[in-house]
Amino acid sequence: MEPKKLIATYARVSTARQEEEQTIQSQIMLFKEEAEKKNYHIVKEYTDDGWTSDTLARPGLDQLRADARGGIFEAVLIYDPDRLARRYSYQELILDELREAGIEVLFITVSAPKNSEEKILYGVRGLFAEYERAKITERFRIGKLRKIKEGHILTTEALYGYMYIRKQEKVHGYYEIHPEEARVVQMIFSWIGHEGLTLRKVVRRLQDLAILPRKSKRGVWSTSTLSTLLRHRGYIGEAHYGKSYAVVPEKPLKVQKYKRMKKSSRKVHPDSEWYVIPIPPIIDKNLFDRVQERLKLNFECLCKRNKKNNYLLSNRIWCVCGRKRTGEGPQQGKYLYYRCTDRVLTFPLPPTCIEKGISAIVADEKVWSKVKDLMTSPDLMQEQITRLQTNLKSKPSSTETDISTHEKELEKLVKQEDRYNAAYGAGLFTLEKLKEYLLPIRDRVNAINSQIATIRTEQQEYKAAVLPNEDAILAFAEKSKRVLDNLDFDGKREIIINVIEKIVASQDGGMQVYGHIPIGSNESNVEFIPDYRHGQDTNRHQIPFHFTVKIPPKKYIIKKAA
Numbered sequence: 001m002e003p004k005k006l007i008a009t010y011a012r013v014s015t016a017r018q019e020e021e022q023t024i025q026s027q028i029m030l031f032k033e034e035a036e037k038k039n040y041h042i043v044k045e046y047t048d049d050g051w052t053s054d055t056l057a058r059p060g061l062d063q064l065r066a067d068a069r070g071g072i073f074e075a076v077l078i079y080d081p082d083r084l085a086r087r088y089s090y091q092e093l094i095l096d097e098l099r100e101a102g103i104e105v106l107f108i109t110v111s112a113p114k115n116s117e118e119k120i121l122y123g124v125r126g127l128f129a130e131y132e133r134a135k136i137t138e139r140f141r142i143g144k145l146r147k148i149k150e151g152h153i154l155t156t157e158a159l160y161g162y163m164y165i166r167k168q169e170k171v172h173g174y175y176e177i178h179p180e181e182a183r184v185v186q187m188i189f190s191w192i193g194h195e196g197l198t199l200r201k202v203v204r205r206l207q208d209l210a211i212l213p214r215k216s217k218r219g220v221w222s223t224s225t226l227s228t229l230l231r232h233r234g235y236i237g238e239a240h241y242g243k244s245y246a247v248v249p250e251k252p253l254k255v256q257k258y259k260r261m262k263k264s265s266r267k268v269h270p271d272s273e274w275y276v277i278p279i280p281p282i283i284d285k286n287l288f289d290r291v292q293e294r295l296k297l298n299f300e301c302l303c304k305r306n307k308k309n310n311y312l313l314s315n316r317i318w319c320v321c322g323r324k325r326t327g328e329g330p331q332q333g334k335y336l337y338y339r340c341t342d343r344v345l346t347f348p349l350p351p352t353c354i355e356k357g358i359s360a361i362v363a364d365e366k367v368w369s370k371v372k373d374l375m376t377s378p379d380l381m382q383e384q385i386t387r388l389q390t391n392l393k394s395k396p397s398s399t400e401t402d403i404s405t406h407e408k409e410l411e412k413l414v415k416q417e418d419r420y421n422a423a424y425g426a427g428l429f430t431l432e433k434l435k436e437y438l439l440p441i442r443d444r445v446n447a448i449n450s451q452i453a454t455i456r457t458e459q460q461e462y463k464a465a466v467l468p469n470e471d472a473i474l475a476f477a478e479k480s481k482r483v484l485d486n487l488d489f490d491g492k493r494e495i496i497i498n499v500i501e502k503i504v505a506s507q508d509g510g511m512q513v514y515g516h517i518p519i520g521s522n523e524s525n526v527e528f529i530p531d532y533r534h535g536q537d538t539n540r541h542q543i544p545f546h547f548t549v550k551i552p553p554k555k556y557i558i559k560k561a562a
Contacts, residue, residue, distance in 0.1 A: 004041040008073040012048040053086040075104035161185040193290040199223040237281035312364035320506040321353040336360035375480040468519040511549040
């Protein structure tokens with residue numbers, strides 16, 4: 001009997017709606033039928049639920065490409081080429097990569113090209129598919145504009161205070177006032193327009209009255225939600241369409257390897273390009289204008305109170321609870337502290353962190369003094385090198401143990417997932433219940449894979465670590481002595497940003513300071529202040545460091561320096 005061909009399968013859907021319609025499950029079912037028919041043995045299944053084809057950075061696809069080089073399967077079975085990507089150039093990139101790895105690519109809907117003529121026809125088919133996609137997108141856009149110009153509402157969720165009545169037969173979707181939510185909206189506008197309350201006072205009053213927002217993980221209102229609500233002209237009967245458009249963020253807040261949406265930021269169109277759609281008003285225009293004036297006045301007062309203060313360790317200091325510490329100057333900057341952001345982020349609920357504030361004056365002075373001593377002392381830098389060399393000897397064995405532990409946990413999770421799938425196949429529970437069981441398992445699997453990748457990266461970094469020689473250390477220390485004594489705040493801040501990675505501060509344990517000092521390989525290559533540390537050459541000479549700074553007793557008040 002001919003041995004079974006070892007194959008992997010890859011399935012993808014791009015929207016939540018497709019997931020609900022079980023498109024992934026449909027593809028997997030077809031894979032199993034094809035495997036039975038062609039005498040294949042499915043070694044591993046790769047899926048990307050809810051991932052667009054506009055990007056190749058997808059968890060399932062990346063894992064498939066990585067495993068292809070490991071030789072655990074001979075071929076990969078895919079439902080259709082557009083499951084890889086709808087762009088022909090993306091398809092060719094992945095197909096060429098798999099072929100170079102010796103992996104055969106199989107499709108259910110079409111046969112893979114075997115010669116030049118078939119490859120040309122395949123390419124033409126891919127180009128037509130890409131053109132058809134662009135044409136469908138343009139049809140949707142024109143159709144939406146036509147409906148908007150006719151006065152119809154296009155949305156997935158109604159504005160707070162309204163109910164969205166979905167399309168029924170020939171009647172398109174429209175808004176109706178939600179009586180209870182509309183009453184809350186009127187109260188919020190009245191509190192600010194007539195009583196002059198600030199947003200935080202409104203949040204607290206809503207909390208006291210047990211009035212919950214429509215959606216919130218914490219179950220409380222936020223000032224950002226209220227700010228958006230109070231500025232929305234829909235409450236005076238003017239809903240808008242085309243106010244903004246999606247763009248790729250230029251400076252994203254989070255740098256992520258995997259993003260379901262590339263265009264996660266938005267830009268506003270000029271007012272003249274907005275489409276106004278009349279809806280039932282909830283608020284009188286005079287009250288709305290009065291609230292806008294009050295919001296503007298409150299913002300100007302807030303700017304006056306928020307007098308700028310200098311915090312040397314800003315964006316580098318964290319609390320032991322895991323949240324950041326930020327600079328805060330009570331009594332208009334009379335006293336300066338680094339306080340945990342927990343109490344701000346949990347407002348109006350009670351804070352979960354009990355750590356007290358740390359004097360910014362004390363922390364700045366002590367950390368800067370230690371950094372300065374370290375950068376000007378060859379002996380102290382040599383001590384840090386000795387510490388690193390000791391860690392290098394013990395690191396490989398400890399990291400291998402960590403990886404082994406994570407891999408064992410992965411095996412358990414995979415077996416657990418298989419048991420749930422088998423139970424679902426036997427009809428013991430519904431698909432919704434299966435998703436509920438599998439979601440935390442898959443989240444944990446992704447987290448463990450990320451941890452393993454981080455550990456392996458650290459291994460490579462330790463192996464590639466290039467330590468400076470004695471001459472480079474002496475030259476750097478001499479230059480540091482000439483420069484550090486004459487720095488103003490901006491100069492010190494530049495040093496801190498480029499040298500310190502993280503500070504973990506607690507009232508009892510002091511401050512644990514982590515970072516590294518970049519040093520050139522010889523005197524002519526000494527770089528005292530790098531422009532952008534993350535852009536450095538990986539082979540650059542560096543001295544990783546870690547030291548502890550003790551904090552004075554809790555009861556102290558230090559005035560801001562004159």
